[in-house]
Amino acid sequence: MFDQDNELIAQRRKNLEEITALGFEAYPHRFSRTHTITEAVSAFGCLDRESLAAEPITVRVAGRIHAINKMGKAAFIRFTDGKSMVQTYLRKDEVEPAAWELFLRLDLGDHIGVEGFLFRTKTNEFSIHAKALAFLAKALIPPPDKFHGLQNKELRYRQRYADLIANHDVREVFEKRARILREIRNYFDSRGYIEVETPMLSPLATGAAARPFKTHHNALDIPLYARIAPELYLKRLTVGGFEKVYELNRNFRNEGLSIKHNPEFTMLEFYQAYSNYEELIDLTEELITGIVETVCGGTTVTYEGVDISFERPWARLTMQEAVLKYWETKPEGAKLETLEDVIAAAQATHCEINPKAGFGKCLGALFEHVAEKHLIQPTFITRFPTELSPLSKQSADDPNFVDRFELFINAMECANGFSELNDPLEQQRRFEEQMQARAGGDEEAMVLDEDYIRALGYGLPPTAGEGIGIDRIVMILTGQRSIRDVILFPHMRPERHQEEHPAAEPRTAE
């Protein structure tokens, strides 16, 4: 890793040895600061040259070296605390001789501490006139190009630390992500919801239609699955009397990776007793609009050059209305009331459907084929087929549909909520249907959870629940095109280490 064959690393190791030979500790344990660089810049960066000269302000700050401009017996060192950058002006005749010798052996990427007084240069740049210089840690590996940053996407994802050092906008994305999560927690905490944590590892992977990761518990000698959704656990808690609960955490799905899919992703799920799905639609608008206003300032964000407006109310369409609206070659008087209607529409729009699928699955496929890509502005799709919604409560006027919605933004499904099915006998019947589909080869059909049925047997009040895909919301609010750009360490194939090649001839030149 740090082999001497690489001249840049060898040079840095040599510099470190010489620094310790000068009497500096190689990896000192601490450095007391008066300010972070960010604090110093925000506290004093507004002062002009005259006020800085009139009453000298001394600071002790620390950071990583970004650039060095050396001019004989003086130098500027630009360094950063990760968030803000400042430069220090160092003169050979104004610091200890050892400090100057130290300076001569510093490399880009090293951590230093500086004590000095604040001033402005003749080009008016806010700077620290160094009186003392401390060595805090060596970077044996050179940082990426100080001007171009790190462009190679593979390196940026695999070595996020290097990405964060080199590309300041990456840090801003993750700071914004943290603010979004904080706003979500504020929203629910201030309205009396309790945040809970339910099992990540469970004997059953259920509550959603997805393929799970499987593992094994040695002591119990049983298979366990990484959860695909916390849904059924959260509703057990509603049965138990937690009227309003939320969980903000990871789900795991053993499926393909893409610009919109990571094997683990962050989901908000929340449930509230004595509510229905229409109340959740209002809540979702309020929650997300509030986040957009707080985090992005305003009600509009620009994503991929398109303005997305979160001005309320957002569009609402039933699934059938959405298909009819975006079906470009729709014949006069077309309807989507029966299986025959839907099959005819699928054929007319060249939408492939499974010939064995029923009305609900066909309508769902048709919706995804015809309408989904047009749902750029926030849009709630309602009135889902019962066949696609094994955990949702049927609509009062037609048992073929359920009281459910999905929220689409930028053609991505961002939220899914419904009035919860709380009739244990009907739930059992729906699970049995799913198990039949599973037996028929549908790997993603939902798995029966008997204990969940038992919980419903104790009586789940009328309840509405929702899941919101946080990574996707963060993508839209931070303008990132790929989910990998809003996840700190996205999943990658492991690096394949090259076969050990015969040891190179030792270098003799020195």
Added chain:
RNA sequence: GGGCCGUUAGCUCAGUCGGUAGAGCAACUGGCUUUUAACCAGUGGGUCGCAGGUUCGAGUCCCGCACGGCUCACCA
């Protein structure tokens, strides 16, 4: 899994028709006491992703593989 594109110095990138491997940053030596991607002079640094093939000769053409990006399919 399919299709398209990419992989050249630590980083960012050139490399024409197949004919001695290039630049900027970074590094090294020297100069320079308010620089701004500092500047000036000089120097070193390469398994051209890996492995085959064609050819007198391959970074370049062909085949296979690895990894990545985009995209389609599956999925949220």
